[in-house]
Amino acid sequence: MLYLANIEFLKLRRDRSFWILTALFASSVTGANYMAAGLAANGPLAGVVDFSFPSAWKVVSFISSFLLVMPCLVIIMHACSEHVYRTHRQNVIDGLSRGQYVTAKLLLVAGLSLFSTLLVVVLAFALGLPGERPVSFAGFEHAGYFFVQATMYISLAFLVALVVKKSALAIGLFCFYAFVIENMLEKYLDKLHHVGQLLPLASSDHLLAPGRLMRIADMGTAWSPPALLLASVVWIGACLLACYYKYKKQDL
Amino acid sequence: MDVLTVERITKRYGAVTALEEVSLVVPEGVVYGILGPNGSGKTTLLGIVTDALKPSAGSYRFFDGARPGHEARKEMGVLLETPNFYPYLSARENLTIVARIKGRDPAGIREALRAVNLLERQHAPFKTYSLGMKQRLAIAAALLGDPRVVILDEPTNGLDPEGIAEIRELVRRVAGEGRTIILASHLLDEVEKVCSHVAILKRGRLLAAGDIRGVLSGAGDDGATGEIVTMEVAGGDPATLAAALGRLDGVLSTSVEGGAVTISCAAGRLAPGEVNRYCFENDIVLERLVAREKNLEVKFLELTK
Known part of the structure; x- marks a missing residue:
């Protein structure tokens, strides 16, 4: 794992677009939460x-999920x-197995998810x-739900x-599925x-009810968190x- | 030990068959040339054995199957088609990734860059390189860490004449160190100069494979066995000379190129002296008569026409 993580880091450390987009995400999440806190x-x-404890966990997770x-x-x-x-082809030719290549990328997926969750926890x-109330971890599971999402x-x-x-094309198709297809399917x-x-996407969205801002029809959550969590884990x-x-x- | 064993590999892209039941064996320590016109399946074959492509049927193994595919590939240096590197990283940073994947000591990067004359530009981003520099970096990556096997697909693509000569010298040097080289090329001269073994492909089918002398001395079109030689003959009117030589017993074919006539005949069947005497007896005074052993180009054209 360390071997694959090291290779991914060597690729990413000078990838300017990766770091700029990641910084933009962090800034946007921070900005959106501070703006909402100001309005609150x-x-x-x-x-x-x-935004005071213990609801801070849920509110910050919910607002951050929009981004x-x-x-x-x-x-x-x-x-x-x-x-x-x-370069993915060259990586395999040079000696990574195909499984290792995918695992390396999934480490990046896990890394981005962890970074996003850490940001939510810090915010x-x-x-x-x-806030008026002392620190409480009563609603901390929402940070976990955010990680799953x-x-x-x-x-x-x-x-x-x-x-x-x-x-x-991939960005277009992903957005089309996330914002149109799945909403239509869910409604149906x-x-x-x-x-x-x-x-x-709906199963993890409903973990952080009341649902996404962009959801066309928010019909409330009919399933318990364990059921939604199980569905999310199965889908992942x-x-x-x-x-x-x-x-x-x-073929590569 | 055999370095590579390919067994009945077939690759289909829909209705198109790129490779059809190709089998060959690459022994250790040889320079193995894979020849074929464009589209014959050379790169497809190398793509399959390096796991970039999946075969439709058949199998292959490296080092007699002693190691899993990706572990075996770590002991190989491969340049397949175009150089593939991260454009925003420098030559050194790109080679660091290659070294990390292969588990090689990064200390060898400097030597690899020096061998291809890229040491001065090692810190410049790959995207700023010329085509020739990119090709040289790919060769440096292939040679990084002294691999047991080097696979080069059209390694002189994009290089100037000086670069081509350097690569030929590099291939000879690497082969001289006892390492196995698999070299795919459509440049027959290139293969003939450096290879000890050869496989000839045409439209995905293997036409001949083995020791280069064995391939060259294979059966000719006339069914006669034994080596075929060519002679370049010049003197007087080329058309008259070709017509006269065409009637000479033992001559298999004649062709006129420039001011000379090239004839082919079975080795040992016709001596240059006999050709000279025949021409003199037919009132043709020769200005030039050069006997040549049959080369790879002749054999290649014979097999692929």
Whole structure:
């Protein structure tokens, strides 16, 4: 693992677009949360959103989840650039197994998810500490849900990049699925005992209810967190298996 | 020990068959040339044995199957088609990644860059390199850490005449160190000068394979066995000379090129002296008569026409 992580780091350390996009994501999440906190302190969100503990975990996770599409762009652009420069092929020719190549990228997926979650934890502390109530970890599971959600989104983005190979098309298709297709499917399938809420992105979204801002129809969450968590983990597993299967079978 | 064993490899792209049941064995310590016109399947074959492509059928193994594929590839240096590097990284940084993947000592990077004359530009980003420099960096990557096997696909692409000569010298030097080289090229002269073994491909089918002398002395089109030689003959009107030589017993073919006539005949069947006497008896005074052993180009054209 350390061997693969080291190789990924050597590739990324001078990849300017990777670091700029990641910094933009961090700035956007920070800015969005501080803006919401400002509006909650003495603006239209006063009394509606509470940034003090223990609700800080849930509120910061929820607000940050709107921007998860940004690390998805990061992974899509990075994975597709390996295809454009054909360096993924060279990595395999030089001695990485195909499985190792995918594992190295999944380490990056995990790294981005962890970084996003860490950012959420730090922001929750930063915004919650000045509040009236003392530090509490009562709602800390929401940071865990955010990690699951981030892993789901970024894994799916990586799978799309692996299949489509062209960054512009991959970004377009990912956004189309995330914001249109799955919303439509969810709405349609919700008539069947709310199974629509168990779809890949929806299951992790509903963990951080009340749902995404961009969701066309927010019908509330019908499933318990353990059920949604299980669905998310199964989808993440399926996504990772699909990544391995696809990369092991295709011509590079 | 055999370095590479390929068994009945087939590769199909839809209705197109790029390789059809190709089998060959590369012994250790040889320079093995893979020849074929453009589109004959050379790069596809090398792509399959380096795991860049998946075969539709058949199998291959390195070092008699002693190690898994990716572990075996770490002991090889490969340049397949175009040089593939991270454009925003320098030559040194790119080679550091290669060394890390292969588990080689990064200390060897300096020597690899020096061998291809890129030491002065080692810190410049790859995207600023010329085509020739990119090709040289790919060769440096292939030679990094003294690999047991070097696979080079059209290594002189993009190089100037001086660069081509340098690569030929490099191949000879590496071969002289006892390492195995697999060299794919459509440049027959290049292969003939450096290879001890050869495989000839045409439209995905293997036409001949083995020791280069054995391939050259294979059966000719007339069914006669034994080596075929060519002679370049000049004197008087080329058309008259060609017509006269065409009637000479033992001459298999004649062709006129420039002011000279090239004839081919079975080795030992016709001596240059006999040709000279025949021409003199037919009132043709020769100005030039050069006997040549059959070369790879003749054999290649014979097999692929």
